[in-house]
Amino acid sequence: MFGFAVAAMAPALVISRMISPRKRSNPVKFLPMECGQVPSGEGRTHFMMQYYPYILMFVVFDVMAIFLYAWGSAILELPKSATLPMMGFLAIMFGAMAFALYQSGRRRIW
Amino acid sequence: MSVIAPNFKLSSFIKSLLDNIFWILLLLVLIGIPLVFMVLFVIPLPVIDGELLTPFLALSWIADPSRTLPIIQAFLETDIFRVMAFPGFGFAALLAAGTIFAERKMMAKIQLRVGPFYCGKFEGILQLMGDGLKLISKEIIIPAKADKPIFWAAPVMFVAAAAAFVALIPVAPGWVVADVDLGLLAVFAVIGFFPIITILSAWSANSKYPFIGGIRALFQMVSFEIPLILSLLGVVILTGSLNLSEIAASQSNFPWIIFLPVGAIVFFITMLAELERIPFDLPEAESEIVAGWLTELSGMMYGLVQLGSYLKLYAFAGLFVVLFLGGWNGPMVVPSFPMELIENGIEMGPITLKISGLAPLLSEVITQEMLNGTLWFVLKTVGVIFFIILPRGVFPRIRVDMLLDLGWSKLIGLAFVNIFIALGLLYAGVLGPGGLQ
Numbered sequence: 001m002f003g004f005a006v007a008a009m010a011p012a013l014v015i016s017r018m019i020s021p022r023k024r025s026n027p028v029k030f031l032p033m034e035c036g037q038v039p040s041g042e043g044r045t046h047f048m049m050q051y052y053p054y055i056l057m058f059v060v061f062d063v064m065a066i067f068l069y070a071w072g073s074a075i076l077e078l079p080k081s082a083t084l085p086m087m088g089f090l091a092i093m094f095g096a097m098a099f100a101l102y103q104s105g106r107r108r109i110w
Numbered sequence: 111m112s113v114i115a116p117n118f119k120l121s122s123f124i125k126s127l128l129d130n131i132f133w134i135l136l137l138l139v140l141i142g143i144p145l146v147f148m149v150l151f152v153i154p155l156p157v158i159d160g161e162l163l164t165p166f167l168a169l170s171w172i173a174d175p176s177r178t179l180p181i182i183q184a185f186l187e188t189d190i191f192r193v194m195a196f197p198g199f200g201f202a203a204l205l206a207a208g209t210i211f212a213e214r215k216m217m218a219k220i221q222l223r224v225g226p227f228y229c230g231k232f233e234g235i236l237q238l239m240g241d242g243l244k245l246i247s248k249e250i251i252i253p254a255k256a257d258k259p260i261f262w263a264a265p266v267m268f269v270a271a272a273a274a275f276v277a278l279i280p281v282a283p284g285w286v287v288a289d290v291d292l293g294l295l296a297v298f299a300v301i302g303f304f305p306i307i308t309i310l311s312a313w314s315a316n317s318k319y320p321f322i323g324g325i326r327a328l329f330q331m332v333s334f335e336i337p338l339i340l341s342l343l344g345v346v347i348l349t350g351s352l353n354l355s356e357i358a359a360s361q362s363n364f365p366w367i368i369f370l371p372v373g374a375i376v377f378f379i380t381m382l383a384e385l386e387r388i389p390f391d392l393p394e395a396e397s398e399i400v401a402g403w404l405t406e407l408s409g410m411m412y413g414l415v416q417l418g419s420y421l422k423l424y425a426f427a428g429l430f431v432v433l434f435l436g437g438w439n440g441p442m443v444v445p446s447f448p449m450e451l452i453e454n455g456i457e458m459g460p461i462t463l464k465i466s467g468l469a470p471l472l473s474e475v476i477t478q479e480m481l482n483g484t485l486w487f488v489l490k491t492v493g494v495i496f497f498i499i500l501p502r503g504v505f506p507r508i509r510v511d512m513l514l515d516l517g518w519s520k521l522i523g524l525a526f527v528n529i530f531i532a533l534g535l536l537y538a539g540v541l542g543p544g545g546l547q
Binding site: 001002003004005006008009010012013015016017019020021022023027029030031032034039042044045047050051054055057058061062065066068069072073074075076077080083090094097101104 | 193194198199245246247248249250251252253254255262265266267269270271272273274276277287288294295298313315316317318319321322325328329332333335336339340343346347350351352406409410411413414417510511514518519522526529533536537
């Protein structure tokens with residue numbers, strides 16, 4: 001399906017390229033869009049990643065969420081006592097998440 | 111107005127025509143026919159009525175209705191048909207096109223406008239086609255210092271990732287393009303591609319607005335991926351399976367939304383965020399950062415991204431239906447095909463019309479269950495799509511920090527509440543082995 005979509009959508013671009021007008025006379029036309037102003041500086045500037053603690057948290061907790069799937073899809077075969085260590089794991093993760101959320105909410109340290 | 115061909119000469123015209131015919135024949139003989147023979151060795155040909163269907167037989171049988179239907183049936187059972195037409199691309203693109211039209215008319219009605227009106231005779235029903243023609247005939251402008259290969263590839267990859275998502279959604283029993291055992295994990299893997307494509311497209315454009323929009327998209331999709339993943343864990347706990355077809359089949363008596371409404375609400379909100387729809391359309395906030403990460407995309411590239419995002423919308427709505435609303439399950443409303451017509455044929459005076467290939471087609475491929483399942487799936491999906499596009503006319507856009515706070519503090523907490531509800535239902539014996547079902 002992925003391959004079919006690539007094979008079906010690439011001709012759309014090619015056909016568009018074939019039937020659309022192409023005039024290369026004007027250098028201003030190919031400048032990046034900045035609401036009509038002549039763009040100043042580079043396009044790929046340094047940009048303050050204000051909320052990067054959340055990205056760091058994602059790296060940890062996304063893995064946790066996928067680990068939970070390994071447990072959740074097998075829970076019908078597991079004994080009931082196997083849930084207790086999972087609750088312990090979740091408790092540790094909740095503590096970690098609360099600390100990380102507290103830290104990422106402190107804007108002074110960004 | 112210039113003359114098309116000022117130095118026109120009939121003899122040179124005929125010469126060029128003959129030249130073209132010569133080259134076409136040469137290429138066909140040297141490349142086309144060997145290619146056909148090579149492909150015929152690789153593709154397994156179907157066996158119909160005990161005979162291998164060679165291209166010659168297919169061409170000669172197509173004139174005979176009683177032999178055409180088995181060929182059509184064999185085609186309907188191939189993977190090519192599944193990918194191209196029914197549970198795959200064509201079906202999804204049709205629903206996506208309907209969604210775009212319905213969304214524009216509905217937004218217009220909510221905002222006391224008329225909406226598309228003139229294109230086509232009835233209520234601007236051909237507006238989408240006109241827009242497509244307009245987009246495909248527009249010039250594609252690429253910024254001067256853009257990273258061209260990535261910039262060209264990003265819209266195609268966006269559509270392809272959305273199509274890969276569509277391929278995982280089961281529409282009717284047995285009608286799914288890719289029936290993966292770990293279907294839900296495959297869905298998460300495909301969802302994980304979208305922020306990457308977005309940020310690549312934004313970075314390669316070498317422009318400031320796409321860059322800001324791409325970073326916002328990264329934040330948003332990343333923060334809402336964890337509540338999205340956690341909110342579906344309740345369904346997996348109660349079903350004990352990751353296969354989407356099995357999850358849909360497990361809801362034959364009651365949909366999971368009855369027992370897990372919290373998870374359904376969390377999943378719906380995260381779905382809005384992943385789809386970049388209002389109130390979470392920060393990556394393409396048109397009143398703040400022109401069009402976000404779509405600013406530098408022009409012409410058909412923008413059209414492809416729009417197509418991809420509506421395919422994604424259909425796929426998310428289908429996923430919601432499969433996981434929480436029971437998928438294809440519903441009361442049987444499609445009447446069964448009158449079998450005496452197949453056995454006796456249709457009698458009109460002295461003429462009896464009898465189509466012999468119809469019985470296996472109707473009993474094996476287009477069954478009553480399949481039609482009924484598709485009907486219920488489409489009805490539920492259209493309902494979910496309605497609720498997805500409704501907030502666009504009602505809510506304002508929210509701020510970035512509010513978005514992140516909502517995703518990380520509130521939705522993750524609610525997702526864990528949903529997991530504990532599911533565990534409680536399981537261990538109280540209400541659901542699962544020994545319980546209802």
